[in-house]
Amino acid sequence: MPFENIDARIADPATYQDPAACQALFAHLRATDPVRWTAPQGYRPFWLVTRHADVRDVESRPDIFLNGPRIVLRPIAVEEALAAQQAGRKDLIRSMNAMDGDEHRKVRGLTSRQFMLPPVRQMAPKIDAIAREFVQRLIDKGPETDFFQEVAVWYPLRVVMLLLGVPAADEALMLKLTREIFEQRPDTDKAQQGQARLGFFDYFGALLADRRQTPRDDLASAIANATIDGQPLPEFESLSYCLTVATAGHDTTSATISGGLLALMTHPEQMQRLRDNPALIDSAVDEMIRWVAPVKHFFRTAAVDTQIAGTTIKAGDSVMISFPSPGFDEAVFDAPTEFRIDRTPNPHLALGSGPHACLGQHLARLEIKQFFLALFDRIDTIALNGTPTYSPSNFISGLSSLPVRFTVK
Amino acid sequence: MVTITLTLRDGTCRTIDAAEGYSLMEAIRAAGIDEVEAACGGSCSCATCHVYVDAAAPGSLPPLSDDEDALLDFTDTRQENSRLSCQITLRPEHAGLAVTIAPPDAG
Numbered sequence: 001m002p003f004e005n006i007d008a009r010i011a012d013p014a015t016y017q018d019p020a021a022c023q024a025l026f027a028h029l030r031a032t033d034p035v036r037w038t039a040p041q042g043y044r045p046f047w048l049v050t051r052h053a054d055v056r057d058v059e060s061r062p063d064i065f066l067n068g069p070r071i072v073l074r075p076i077a078v079e080e081a082l083a084a085q086q087a088g089r090k091d092l093i094r095s096m097n098a099m100d101g102d103e104h105r106k107v108r109g110l111t112s113r114q115f116m117l118p119p120v121r122q123m124a125p126k127i128d129a130i131a132r133e134f135v136q137r138l139i140d141k142g143p144e145t146d147f148f149q150e151v152a153v154w155y156p157l158r159v160v161m162l163l164l165g166v167p168a169a170d171e172a173l174m175l176k177l178t179r180e181i182f183e184q185r186p187d188t189d190k191a192q193q194g195q196a197r198l199g200f201f202d203y204f205g206a207l208l209a210d211r212r213q214t215p216r217d218d219l220a221s222a223i224a225n226a227t228i229d230g231q232p233l234p235e236f237e238s239l240s241y242c243l244t245v246a247t248a249g250h251d252t253t254s255a256t257i258s259g260g261l262l263a264l265m266t267h268p269e270q271m272q273r274l275r276d277n278p279a280l281i282d283s284a285v286d287e288m289i290r291w292v293a294p295v296k297h298f299f300r301t302a303a304v305d306t307q308i309a310g311t312t313i314k315a316g317d318s319v320m321i322s323f324p325s326p327g328f329d330e331a332v333f334d335a336p337t338e339f340r341i342d343r344t345p346n347p348h349l350a351l352g353s354g355p356h357a358c359l360g361q362h363l364a365r366l367e368i369k370q371f372f373l374a375l376f377d378r379i380d381t382i383a384l385n386g387t388p389t390y391s392p393s394n395f396i397s398g399l400s401s402l403p404v405r406f407t408v409k
Numbered sequence: 410m411v412t413i414t415l416t417l418r419d420g421t422c423r424t425i426d427a428a429e430g431y432s433l434m435e436a437i438r439a440a441g442i443d444e445v446e447a448a449c450g451g452s453c454s455c456a457t458c459h460v461y462v463d464a465a466a467p468g469s470l471p472p473l474s475d476d477e478d479a480l481l482d483f484t485d486t487r488q489e490n491s492r493l494s495c496q497i498t499l500r501p502e503h504a505g506l507a508v509t510i511a512p513p514d515a516g
């Protein structure tokens with residue numbers, strides 16, 4: 001009975017710990033119910049959109065499908081607890097992914113320049129040096145280690161903290177707070193997320209104050225001294241901005257690097273091809289992103305009555321867009337369940353599309369690319385050494401451990 | 410529907426009927442033309458959706474944003490009439506818009 005309780009499964013964080021089963025569920029939905037009215041118990045209902053064409057359609061009509069006010073799936077009880085704590089606001093922070101139109105453009109525009117493809121390309125030598133440092137860290141832990149916990153977690157964290165301006169000494173704190181804010185384990189204390197936010201806000205409040213005194217060449221300085229239409233960005237928004245960049249920038253990339261390595265280890269012929277043809281690295285990186293798709297969903301809210309693929313959506317209805325599902329859509333991809341490092345074109349939507357498409361996408365691709373180039377420079381063989389585990393989350397989920405055994409050249 | 414004329418990289422002309430409310434980039438891609446790579450999905454960060462505007466109803470195009478301006482500056486193919494097609498949301502007043510797809514940037 002694989003497809004019973006679909007609504008409950010979509011909401012259940014544990015669903016995403018089994019990527020193959022999850023993809024089978026999405027394939028079923030794309031084939032039978034591509035715009036599904038989904039009403040899991042304990043959650044406000046929503047339309048779930050899973051086909052490539054329909055996700056792309058929703059994301060390319062940003063005036064109709066608004067990012068605010070509903071952002072991610074939370075149980076009603078959590079939304080109500082948050083609203084009670086914070087004067088009606090159902091979310092912990094207010095950042096660009098909750099904004100629309102001009103406001104979104106202006107707020108994203110405060111840092112968007114640094115994340116454009118041409119300047120990111122210039123960062124290659126810097127990212128390469130960091131990648132090499134973390135490959136060395138792997139080698140120091142060898143010949144057997146947990147690749148996820150020892151390496152994949154720390155490398156993207158270092159990159160994004162460097163960009164923000166957070167010193168390396170504080171990275172462990174950032175990691176702890178990020179885990180607390182995203183964790184969806186059954187025993188997660190509802191107050192924990194609020195506490196983690198306060199931890200972030202204390203930390204970034206001090207960082208922003210420092211950068212107002214002595215600006216540096218980092219994102220914290222850009223955020224600290226930002227103005228919108230001549231007015232300083234309000235403190236709550238500034239703190240939210242730091243929190244968003246800090247958290248969006250590493251979990252996702254860690255998941256993709258570790259999930260990408262797992263895919264290579266379970267497809268040794270693909271790993272060998274990549275090692276023989278390093279020029280395939282760019283297409284390999286996008287295939288890893290398609291394959292792992294660590295961001296599982298975001299919401300949109302219909303501003304007016306409209307349609308998605310012929311289904312009527314009422315003004316005010318919530319729409320959940322799936323980011324993993326479009327990358328496996330048989331209508332767009334040849335043999336989507338095969339991992340092929342030379343897949344081109346590869347129009348997956350795992351980084352989103354439209355005006356809200358991932359701000360850090362070019363950086364993320366560069367980080368992944370430099371890591372694997374550095375890895376294959378130093379490592380002779382690398383293989384799975386046990387059973388990997390996944391983190392439970394319906395929002396951002398990926399590996400939580402990846403035991404490997406390797407030899408050095 | 411908005412009728413738009415496109416000149417492709419090999420010089421051939423195509424007329425397409427584009428849906429209102431979508432970006433010009435989406436309209437070009439929806440017409441099955443893959444010369445516009447749109448590598449960033451339309452978020453004004455890659456410049457692979459660069460076009461030259463050959464004709465447009467006066468005042469019909471949205472003004473260049475700071476980001477679009479900055480990103481076009483990074484390209485080595487910028488001209489006076491350069492735009493990023495993901496930044497133009499099609500409206501009825503765009504009927505008769507004519508654009509040429511810019512050559513790929515050396516990057």
Ligand code: HEM
Nearest residue numbers: 096097248249252253295351352353356357358359360364
């Ligand atoms: C492989 C790694 C990554 C993946 C898979 C990923 C995925 C995503 C997705 C699916 C979205 C939502 C897009 C949409 O609504 O259309 C997003 C948004 C965002 N991402 Fe990423 N991301 C990654 C890495 C990063 C990095 C490295 C950063 C920053 C350093 C970052 C910063 C952001 C921000 C700020 C947004 C919100 C953009 C907006 O609403 O305008 N991401 N990302």
Ligand code: FES
Nearest residue numbers: 447451456458495
């Ligand atoms: S699609 Fe990337 S800038 Fe337009």
